[in-house]
Amino acid sequence: MQPDGTREAPAAAALASVGQSLPHDSAIRHVSGSAVYVDDIREPAGTLHVVPGWARDATRGRIVSLDLDPVRAHPGVVAVIGPADIPGKNDVSPALGDEPMFAEEEILFWGQPLFAVVATTREAARHAARKARIEVEDLPPLLTVEDALAADETVLPDYQFRKGSPETGLATASHLMEGSLRIGGQEHFYLEGQVSLAVPGEDGDMFVHTSSQHPSETQHIIARVLAVPDAAVTVEVRRMGGGFGGKESQANHWAAIAAIAARATGRPCKLRLDRDDDMIMTGKRHDFRVDWKLGHDAEGLLRVVDMRLFARCGYSADLSLGVVDRSMFHADSSYYYPDAMIHSRRLKTHTCSNTAFRGFGGPQGMLAAERMMDALAIRLGVDPLDLRKRNFYREGRDVTPYGMKVEEHATLHAIVDQLEESSDYRRRRQEIASFNASSPILKKGLALTPVKFGISFTLKHLNQAGALVHLYTDGSIHLNHGGTEMGQGLFQKVAQIVAEEFGVTLDKVKITATHTGKVPNTGPTAASSGTDLNGMAAKIAAETIRNRLVAFAAERYQVPPDAISFADNSVQLGERSMTLGELAREAHLARIQLSAAGFYATPNITWDRPSASGRPFFYFAYGAACSEVTVDTMTGEMRVDRVDILHDVGRSLNPAIDIGQIEGGFVQGMGWLTTEELVWDDRGRLRTHAPSTYKIPTASDVPEDFRVTLYASAGNPSPTVYRSKAVGEPPVMLAISVFSAIYDALASLNPGTIPDLDAPATPEAILHAVLSMKRSRAG
Amino acid sequence: MSDTAQSFPTRVDISLTVNGEPVDARVDVSRHLVDFLRLDLGLTGAHAGCEHGVCGACTLQVDGEIVRGCLMLAAQLDGAEVWTVEGLTETGALADLQAAFVERNALQCGFCTPGMLFAAADILAQGGQPSRVAIREHISGNYCRCTGYEAVVDAIETVAGARARGEEVSA
Ligand code: FES
Ligand code: FES
Numbered sequence: 001m002q003p004d005g006t007r008e009a010p011a012a013a014a015l016a017s018v019g020q021s022l023p024h025d026s027a028i029r030h031v032s033g034s035a036v037y038v039d040d041i042r043e044p045a046g047t048l049h050v051v052p053g054w055a056r057d058a059t060r061g062r063i064v065s066l067d068l069d070p071v072r073a074h075p076g077v078v079a080v081i082g083p084a085d086i087p088g089k090n091d092v093s094p095a096l097g098d099e100p101m102f103a104e105e106e107i108l109f110w111g112q113p114l115f116a117v118v119a120t121t122r123e124a125a126r127h128a129a130r131k132a133r134i135e136v137e138d139l140p141p142l143l144t145v146e147d148a149l150a151a152d153e154t155v156l157p158d159y160q161f162r163k164g165s166p167e168t169g170l171a172t173a174s175h176l177m178e179g180s181l182r183i184g185g186q187e188h189f190y191l192e193g194q195v196s197l198a199v200p201g202e203d204g205d206m207f208v209h210t211s212s213q214h215p216s217e218t219q220h221i222i223a224r225v226l227a228v229p230d231a232a233v234t235v236e237v238r239r240m241g242g243g244f245g246g247k248e249s250q251a252n253h254w255a256a257i258a259a260i261a262a263r264a265t266g267r268p269c270k271l272r273l274d275r276d277d278d279m280i281m282t283g284k285r286h287d288f289r290v291d292w293k294l295g296h297d298a299e300g301l302l303r304v305v306d307m308r309l310f311a312r313c314g315y316s317a318d319l320s321l322g323v324v325d326r327s328m329f330h331a332d333s334s335y336y337y338p339d340a341m342i343h344s345r346r347l348k349t350h351t352c353s354n355t356a357f358r359g360f361g362g363p364q365g366m367l368a369a370e371r372m373m374d375a376l377a378i379r380l381g382v383d384p385l386d387l388r389k390r391n392f393y394r395e396g397r398d399v400t401p402y403g404m405k406v407e408e409h410a411t412l413h414a415i416v417d418q419l420e421e422s423s424d425y426r427r428r429r430q431e432i433a434s435f436n437a438s439s440p441i442l443k444k445g446l447a448l449t450p451v452k453f454g455i456s457f458t459l460k461h462l463n464q465a466g467a468l469v470h471l472y473t474d475g476s477i478h479l480n481h482g483g484t485e486m487g488q489g490l491f492q493k494v495a496q497i498v499a500e501e502f503g504v505t506l507d508k509v510k511i512t513a514t515h516t517g518k519v520p521n522t523g524p525t526a527a528s529s530g531t532d533l534n535g536m537a538a539k540i541a542a543e544t545i546r547n548r549l550v551a552f553a554a555e556r557y558q559v560p561p562d563a564i565s566f567a568d569n570s571v572q573l574g575e576r577s578m579t580l581g582e583l584a585r586e587a588h589l590a591r592i593q594l595s596a597a598g599f600y601a602t603p604n605i606t607w608d609r610p611s612a613s614g615r616p617f618f619y620f621a622y623g624a625a626c627s628e629v630t631v632d633t634m635t636g637e638m639r640v641d642r643v644d645i646l647h648d649v650g651r652s653l654n655p656a657i658d659i660g661q662i663e664g665g666f667v668q669g670m671g672w673l674t675t676e677e678l679v680w681d682d683r684g685r686l687r688t689h690a691p692s693t694y695k696i697p698t699a700s701d702v703p704e705d706f707r708v709t710l711y712a713s714a715g716n717p718s719p720t721v722y723r724s725k726a727v728g729e730p731p732v733m734l735a736i737s738v739f740s741a742i743y744d745a746l747a748s749l750n751p752g753t754i755p756d757l758d759a760p761a762t763p764e765a766i767l768h769a770v771l772s773m774k775r776s777r778a779g
Numbered sequence: 780m781s782d783t784a785q786s787f788p789t790r791v792d793i794s795l796t797v798n799g800e801p802v803d804a805r806v807d808v809s810r811h812l813v814d815f816l817r818l819d820l821g822l823t824g825a826h827a828g829c830e831h832g833v834c835g836a837c838t839l840q841v842d843g844e845i846v847r848g849c850l851m852l853a854a855q856l857d858g859a860e861v862w863t864v865e866g867l868t869e870t871g872a873l874a875d876l877q878a879a880f881v882e883r884n885a886l887q888c889g890f891c892t893p894g895m896l897f898a899a900a901d902i903l904a905q906g907g908q909p910s911r912v913a914i915r916e917h918i919s920g921n922y923c924r925c926t927g928y929e930a931v932v933d934a935i936e937t938v939a940g941a942r943a944r945g946e947e948v949s950a
């Protein structure tokens with residue numbers, strides 16, 4: 001790779017499948033109700049149902065006694081399982097051994113499972129689970145960032161990036177500014193809740209259907225709790241009804257309980273969490289407090305940034321190492337910090353263990369950086385977009401706080417310039433100013449914010465993937481890889497890639513469920529990297545078979561290899577043409593292997609966490625959004641009037657799917673920053689544990705006028721599969737423009753005063769900010 | 780069942796039609812419609828999302844009205860006419876709408892889709908060309924966590940237009 005950012009992707013060859021706007025692989029099945037989710041699998045005879053039990057009055061405390069006799073006595077109950085029924089380790093954590101399947105001595109959060117009921121029906125199990133008599137000696141819980149800071153409790157050590165000399169920067173900057181922002185978490189609210197069906201086999205085997213983004217980890221954890229070799233456990237995932245990070249590690253616990261129940265009873269066991277239990281027990285997007293300090297010059301050019309990120313991780317580490325690292329990696333957003341201190345603390349609280357959520361910490365870091373920009377622009381009385389552009393990465397000002405060079409800053413500039421133009425930003429800025437001048441109650445706000453999102457897992461070893469491709473003698477192709485389908489369109493994109501390699505139409509490629517027995521030791525489908533990794537692995541597998549066919553046919557038909565081509569469902573061998581099936585049959589008779597495993601490891605990533613040096617990302621994905629909102633200053637209500645998005649997916653593998661990811665990601669991000677509020681009471685009980693109290697966006701909340709365009713890219717300069725770019729997570733952060741636009745509307749109430757608004761900007765939070773703006777004007 | 784319920788029947792007999800087929804069943808009085816369809820009849824197109832009556836994943840049609848399968852009890856269905864996505868797929872009643880959903884990519888994980896189709900069919904049944912605002916309003920009781928709704932609204936709008944003009948929507 002050239003380090004100078006001037007690389008050009010090779011010109012696009014004519015492609016048949018890749019680049020087409022094909023529907024989701026299961027679209028027909030989705031609309032006809034025939035797509036099979038885990039809960040739709042016809043239950044084997046004798047299937048039992050499992051429901052976890054917990055102490056409804058305890059947040060943190062010592063378990064004094066646990067009487068399960070009333071549970072056992074409930075009609076329909078077949079077994080009650082607890083720690084003693086676990087043959088292996090009572091631990092379902094991804095790595096650190098800090099998440100018991102069932103709490104044994106101490107309860108660490110409201111909702112922590114203590115046992116599970118296995119009954120003939122789910123109803124019976126649910127009723128029985130509430131009958132346990134549990135005595136707990138309460139201990140004072142740590143609930144907030146401040147509680148944890150005061151107690152100095154963390155789940156993992158602190159970590160920081162230092163660039164240059166932040167101390168000198170702060171001491172010598174001509175102007176200083178500081179602030180603090182609270183950022184709320186987010187419930188995933190995948191429409192399909194957590195669900196697993198475990199079927200015991202012979203010789204201690206266990207087969208588990210689950211809704212997991214990380215089947216390999218689910219397999220390993222089940223093997224750990226069952227005390228059997230990994231090889232005795234097989235995990236299969238055909239599709240999920242949404243994941244968004246909430247089934248990366250959070251699916252393991254339920255799959256493991258189902259497996260233990262199946263082992264204990266010798267019968268198939270299904271565990272589908274009740275929605276309230278799901279919302280109470282599973283982790284969410286991390287909430288943060290971010291304290292920031294910056295030094296700048298008279299023009300608003302940043303001299304130094306000192307950012308302290310306090311993440312509320314909950315009772316265990318889970319994925320908080322990587323999540324908070326990613327917040328740090330995005331604490332620069334798109335801006336150059338000459339000197340920087342990015343510091344993070346992973347705070348331990350007695351709440352559910354926060355986890356992956358689309359963006360994986362990145363959105364929180366970026367939001368803090370964008371808040372700094374907005375606040376500084378208000379202070380200086382300049383247009384926030386001008387201030388943003390002034391501080392963008394550019395030639396010579398292109399090194400991030402973690403030492404990686406931003407090579408593709410020209411893409412960032414082009415996207416923002418084009419969007420500024422196409423969204424008519426400057427004219428609307430004028431219009432909004434005059435609207436606000438003549439509108440005492442309703443105030444409009446406008447913001448154009450950038451996205452630069454690093455692509456690759458920052459845990460280096462996860463950047464690998466495997467695929468398995470078979471060509472059958474009728475010319476049909478079996479495709480399998482380690483990525484999971486959660487709605488994002490991964491399976492179709494990878495199938496398009498394989499169809500392209502064989503020159504066949506998509507109907508010749510059979511997409512199959514992710515299966516730990518076919519492709520082992522995979523990473524999670526996460527970090528937006530599903531297609532980058534699995535697409536490449538599948539391409540390599542397909543190429544291997546194709547190359548074997550070419551070598552065989554060249555010899556058999558005495559044509560030069562370069563005269564052999566695969567296109568339009570046929571193989572051209574010089575003058576002769578035959579179907580792929582015919583060639584496969586001939587090759588088979590000649591004893592040529594028609595199956596291949598492909599393996600891919602992302603090149604060029606060298607990140608070394610202990611020394612905080614090296615290159616964490618293969619490349620960046622870019623985008624920008626311009627949002628206009630109207631705020632009612634009497635009620636705090638807010639409406640998003642118009643959103644323009646320009647987003648970079650490199651050379652798109654499937655524009656329809658990519659646009660869907662952008663639209664959906666944006667709306668999900670908008671929910672996070674506006675209506676979705678998680679509320680814990682002072683006893684640490686989550687009060688918003690049902691959709692009646694936790695409000696995700698509905699169709700009437702989305703922007704009236706929503707314009708999404710793919711950036712006309714010449715292709716990813718980094719050698720990704722067909723020069724595409726990852727698209728899963730980056731669009732979430734486009735929604736920061738909505739939050740900034742609300743801030744802009746608030747700022748109009750009292751120019752020069754910095755509004756006091758935390759995320760999410762619920763009507764209540766907006767009203768609070770309005771009142772404090774009015775007070776400051778009066779005062 | 781609690782002890783106080785002893786004097787009440789715990790199971791009732793119902794006779795109804797499901798997707799045009801007659802069904803006679805003895806159901807637990809607490810059996811929800813969505814569970815009756817999924818577990819007793821093996822019709823899994825209606826999904827259990829929240830089981831709170833909020834998300835709409837279980838939406839289907841009873842006597843021509845759209846209902847929440849997780850709120851209605853099977854015991855209420857004696858004499859009813861129930862249609863699920865499987866049935867309407869077979870009759871072709873939703874064909875243009877389904878084609879438009881596929882065409883516009885109005886689904887990702889697909890979990891909300893069967894319910895969403897019923898909400899969409901319901902507003903289309905009112906005829907004419909509803910505004911986008913009216914479409915949004917009408918489907919706002921059906922959650923979709925994936926698509927951001929834009930594609931869903933587009934698909935419904937397209938079908939409304941085509942039906943108003945008496946055209947077929949091609950897949
Ligand atoms: S499952 Fe019935 S409304 Fe959610
Ligand atoms: S497509 Fe996933 S919830 Fe709608």
